[in-house]
Amino acid sequence: MRNPSAPHAVRVLDPPAKPGAIRSVYVHAPFCARRCFYCDFAVSVASADCDVWLGALTAEIRSLEREGMFVLDDTLDTLYIGGGTPSLLGAQAMEGLLPVIGEERLRNSDLEWTAEANPESFTQEVANGWRSAGVNRISLGIQSFHAPTLQWMGRLHGADGARSAVRVAREEGFSNLSVDLIFGLPAHLERDWASDLDEALALEPDHVSLYGLTAESATPLGRAVAEGRENLSDGEQYEEEYLLAVDRLAEAGYEAYEVSNFARPGFTSRHNSVYWSGEPYLGLGNGAHSYRHPVRRWNTREWDAYRVGTEGPGPPLEDEEKLDVGKVRLERIWLGLRTTRGISLQDLPSSARNRAARWEKSSLAVAEGNVLRLTPRGWLVMDRLTVELEGDLEG
Ligand code: SF4
Known part of the structure; x- marks a missing residue:
């Protein structure tokens, strides 16, 4: 039996939640x-x-x-x-x-x-x-x-x-x-x-x-x-x-x-x-990544350069990106498929639900009600499946 307090399946099309405190x-x-x-x-x-x-x-x-x-x-x-x-x-x-x-x-x-x-x-x-x-x-x-x-x-x-x-x-x-x-x-x-x-x-x-x-x-x-x-x-x-x-x-x-x-x-x-849930986190140290919606950023990768960078006025960053609606959606598909949370098929277009049915027939996924989860065989080709599903949502 599935743990009743397990997190809900990922809802791909929901608007991003306001970022909470970093814990x-x-x-x-x-x-x-x-x-x-x-x-x-x-x-x-x-x-x-x-x-x-x-x-x-x-x-x-x-x-x-x-x-x-x-x-x-x-x-x-x-x-x-x-x-x-x-x-x-x-x-x-x-x-x-x-x-x-x-x-x-x-x-x-x-x-x-x-x-x-x-x-x-x-x-x-x-x-x-x-x-x-x-x-x-x-x-x-x-x-x-x-x-x-x-x-x-x-x-x-x-x-x-x-x-x-x-x-x-x-x-x-x-x-x-x-x-x-x-x-x-x-x-x-x-x-x-x-x-x-x-x-x-x-x-x-x-x-x-x-x-x-x-x-x-x-x-x-x-x-x-x-x-x-x-x-x-x-x-x-x-x-x-x-x-x-x-x-x-x-x-x-x-x-x-x-x-x-x-x-x-x-x-x-x-x-x-x-x-894997989209909650905020802070990464400290060289090469570490931080995320607080909509910003993901990462520190200088090389240790000596990072250490010198910490002596400057701002954080020792290498770069950052702002996640737009499309990137949030892609990440949600990827996060949902890689975990047993799965993704919610509710609200998804019929092309995505038809694709999910085909994956199920090929033993790459299992649908329980409205929740789609990959099987271990599906996990082996997860990157391809993520791109395929994203294509359905773009179309
Ligand atoms: S060098 Fe080896 S021990 Fe060090 S981080 Fe890489 S894999 Fe781990």
């Missing part, structure tokens, strides 16, 4: 010990200096207060520290964030405070320091348990590192633990995806995020693929691995609530759900 914050921690082969994130391969990081974030938040457009509410619902590798910043990093964000904003007993960690730097000391500061959810970058694969990726941990990081998190009292896994790896690695899934499930995480490997052109992997030195998995392997994961996770009691995210009951990521 969700993302903070980017850019440092990594080395860059993984496939990584396209805003990362700085430099020694992590926690004081400099905190100083830059403080300067950014002060300039936002002066500007007055992206000001935080007195209480936050979610705080997410992502990276990069936040665990490289050490045991005191989260406590150091308290005065930056405002300790009083984090007194909400219902606050979801997530921090990402990599196994090799998530020590008992780090876990203990973060727990004392108030972090209550850990997202652990495991990716695989297969040693040659981890080495190929450029990861710094082995399979045992992942197991011991999970043990440390549980010993320190983290009762909300997510793990990341990557699928769709090159066949020559002979990585056994089913066995990696079994290993991950044996650790009993509360939440699992799955990422299909892509080769972005600016990464070493992208260059290797372009030069013919490396091959990605073929489409068939990618599809098989994704669908296998959906089945295994469902059997183990995890609900697929978004194309890449699976949770035990009560453990969906509330922070990520803010991104």
